[in-house]
Amino acid sequence: MPKPLRKAVLPVAGLGTRFLPATKQMPKEMLPVVDKPLIQYAVEEARAAGIEQFCFVTGRGKTMLVDQFDIPYELERTLAERNKTKELELLRAQALPPGAIVSTRQQVPLGLGHAIWCARNFVQDDPFAILLPDDLMLCDTSCMKQLADAYEATGGNVVAIEEVPKEHVSRYGVIAPGATRGNLVEVTGLVEKPPIEKAPSNLTVIGRYVLMPEVMAHLSKMEKGAGGEIQLTDSMAKLIGSQPFHGVRYEGRRFDCGSKEGYLEAQVAFALSRDDMAPAMRAILNKYA
Structure with a gap:
């Protein structure tokens, strides 16, 4: 039996420059x-x-992210005094137990691989998940739950994958696929942002991973890859052959909220997925059809 997956790293040190001025302070x-x-x-x-422990890899001015999961005593007291029971229950349902979140700093922006390496003391010798919040997932079954199930079945590294048009492969990490079993695809190679003519497939890695702690030893070498950054993909590739490595064709939809277009589409899709919001959203869309 593989070790239980209980830890997650969320790299959140980016500046969000594509959303300025909204992200000047937030x-x-x-x-x-x-x-x-x-x-x-x-x-x-x-x-x-089933993940219970979280490490936020932050940068300057990012304390608001940890505060989001703190207990807002003054707000809860005000809601209770005003009999705002529904709102109070909502806040309490989203609370995390004490000690569930820690944060560490990535002082210099050296790439995703470097951000993950900054969480090495949190990870220690345990398997861990990585979630990039820019990739917002709309799935009937949590995308990370789909990966966790695949990890339990294979006992090794797992990444979420999706097909993209071939002309877009140079934007992503791309897998070389091996044997396929259902939605599980063996990964025989990985390359970060390859030119179209050198891409081993059009199956790309999105911002959801379950990795073994051995990846930290490769990240610690600080080898620079595409864009002059320390790429997570390069260190993951070095695990292939020594550990099981699979991609999961997840069931659901991904919205790239690192772009304005993807963020706007996510607003529409998530509103339409909710019974309390769908009628109003359809009415709004019809006004502009």
Whole structure:
């Protein structure tokens, strides 16, 4: 039996420059989709997979992300005094137990691989999940739960994958696929942002991972890859052959909330997925059809 998956790392040190001026003071991960910030969607997705401990890899001015999961005593007291029972229950249902979140700083932006390496003392010798909050998932079964189930079945590294048009492969990490069993695809190779003509497939890795702690030893070498950054993909590739490595064709939809277009589409899709919001959203859309 593989070790239980109980830890998750969320790299949230980015500046969010594509959303300026909205992100001048507010972290981009606090941008709301309908009525919840992106960071909360990611944490709730992980909790649905049985994850209990979280490490936020932050930068300067990002304390708001941790505060989002603190207990707002003054607000709770005010809600109780005003008999706002529904709102009070909502806040308490989203609370995390004491000690469930820690944060560490990535002082310099050296890439995703470097951000994950900053969480090495949190990870220690345990398997761990990675969730990039910019990738917002709309799934009947939590995307991370789908990966956690695949990890339990294979006992190794697992990444969420999806097909993209071939002309877009240079934007992603791309897998070389091996044997396929259901929605599980063996990963025989990985390359970060390859030119179209050198891409081994059009199956790309999105912002959901379950990795073994051995990846930290490779990240610690600080080898620079695409874009002059320390790439997580390069260190993951070095695990292939020594550990099981699979991609999961997840069931659901991904919204790239690192772009304005993806963020706007997510607002529509998530509103339409909710019984309390769908009629109003359809009426709004019809006004502009």
